[in-house]
Amino acid sequence: MFENLSERLERSFKILKGQGKITEINVAETLKDVRKALLDADVNYKIAKTFTDTVKEKALGMNVLTAIKPNELMVKIVRDELALLMGGTSVDINTKGSPAVILMSGLQGSGKTTFSGKLAKMLKSKKGKNPLLAACDVYRPAAIEQLKVLGEQIGVPVYSEIENKNPIQIAQNAIAFAKKNGHDLLIIDTAGRLAIDEQMMNEIAAIKQAIQPQEILFVVDSMTGQDAVNTAKEFNDRLDFTGVVLTKLDGDTRGGAALSIRSVVDKPIKFVGTGEKMEAIDQFHPERMADRILGMGDIVSLVEKAQEQYDEEEARRVAKKIAKNQFDFNDFMGQIQQIKKMGNLKDLAAMIPGMGKAMKDVDIKDDAFKGIEAMIQSMTPAERENPQLLNGTRKMRIANGSGTSIQEVNKLIKQFDGIRKMMRMVQRNGNKFPKLK
């Protein structure tokens, strides 16, 4: 029933295609579609209206510049406006202070606890912080337990007081604990609350008052509808938060709520959550997000992700082996593990420009490598190092051992040979390939 925003815009731009210039008449239909698309993307209806009015004004103003095609011009205007709406340049998180205190806030089920874990992990590994998590959700069953489990997963201690039902006290005690134990960063998880719940809103305002945090993050589900503006405004009025976190962006929502919130409360979106794994956290980049919404792909994020997970040592070792034509199944396996570390394959593929739409109905399984891994694991160490050893009987044994067929084993060997050949070629012509940076 619903096309995503980029598909819709693509289609509405097609209407403009072949037209000589942008006029009041031919832009009207396009703008109507843009507005519909924005509404389907859950952009607040008022903001959608303002947005299309601005786009129209700009489009008509550029009437004379007919050097480029009208549809391309429209893409540019819509894209620029979207990026502008979402807030210009990216803003980093403030971690100055001893300890720097980050207070989480938001509705029930927006993903505060999961995000607290991700943020702690990220600041620990990227900024070399020594974080402490504090469990101040004293209401939801097992909320404290949840944070503890996450803390254990990421190797970050969790401060909690099981018997204490006063989150303000717990937060204050957590600061004292952090100071005493040399933690330079404290992330305070709080209970989910509705903006109209007077008592709970007073409580979080009191927590803020008591601990004076460096950052207050408002966590919001990216699937939120029209109500996002009300909630964001209410939380902002009470807490004057410093940033927004957009969660569950690994879903297929277009995240129009992000645009709405950003323009209603004028606070930067600092992070996005993109999965259930503790690594699934990203900085928010308005331009990239606009590009992504418009189906222009997100190659920058892809490259960054690749660099992050890339083990240079390992790469150098493999390169050496390739040069000597010694690349074997062990190395192949290592490469697969590297790719897997980068996360969900479909997400990765969707970041490639132009792939977003193509990927929509393609079913890439996360266990795409499972068969290959099973086959390699069914090989003896000698076979892995010397693929030439693989004869008919050995192949049959591997097929049986991995629960695959001899055809699949043959296919794997063929693929492996192909990769090997290609790698040699790339190495020889190494300098001719464009650098990523």
Next chain:
Amino acid sequence: MGLFSFFSKDKKETLDKGLAKTKESVFSKITRAVVGKSKVDDEVLDNLEEALLASDVGVETTLRIIERIEKRVADDKYMNTDELNGILKQEIIDLLAENNTDFLQDTNEEGKPYVIMVVGVNGVGKTTTIGKLAYQFKQAGKSVYLGAADTFRAAAVEQLCIWGERVNVPVIKQKMGADPASVAFDTISSAKANNADVVIIDTAGRLHNKVNLMHELSKIKNVMQKVIPTAPHEVLLVLDGSTGQNAFEQAKQFTKATQITALAITKLDGTAKGGVVIGISDQFKIPVKYIGLGEKMEDLQLFDKTAFVQSLLG
């Protein structure tokens, strides 16, 4: 609805209070649009469109409602505010799928145990809804078994166990990371052995575009059928009342994987309007059975569409 009369009065108040914000926005806008006018003109319809869009009703459904009203305006020539409100109410009620039974009545008709599988994306309130449902069954004198098949999210099993203690019903669980289908199998087996009336299976939240996770749901369902061939008797999709148009895609994908039989809309005690459910119920012909109105175990109410629309439009 009489079966749950033990809380109906209180809960009606909660619903009214929760939906009060909704009422203000939709109704006041329409009223404002119509004030000082003797008949419905384009401006009124524009305002109505805005009001519906602002309640997450969505473009398609809004346009359909407007179209039908436009047609009636054209046919009847003259129409005042009261008439417009009446027609609007009726149009929306017509879009909501018929729902004549509740789970409790159903349990009496089917064999024992009656199996309910609860699904949805992350953070919509599946576990909380299960706690509340268990409480209702328990209050009605039914024996209930809960299955902790969310073996993925940190402390999800503990969360369900706490609900089990509160409501005083047994929770069947395995370790975190265990196969959810196996937990479901265990739960139904032991409920059956103990002649329990109802089984409710909690599942991990999953985004509907994760193909593997959706397959996992189908698998859980298939495994249930090894114990009881007709299970699950109900698949309840829990939707967050503040979700926007993405709820459509959720309904579509979950229906594809598990044949949803009923909807529950949560968090309607906030300012969210839940208007998206109108279009979903219409398109997929799935009835809304329950609405969640808070965090306490009594905060679950049977969905009454007339009352819902009444509260929505005043």
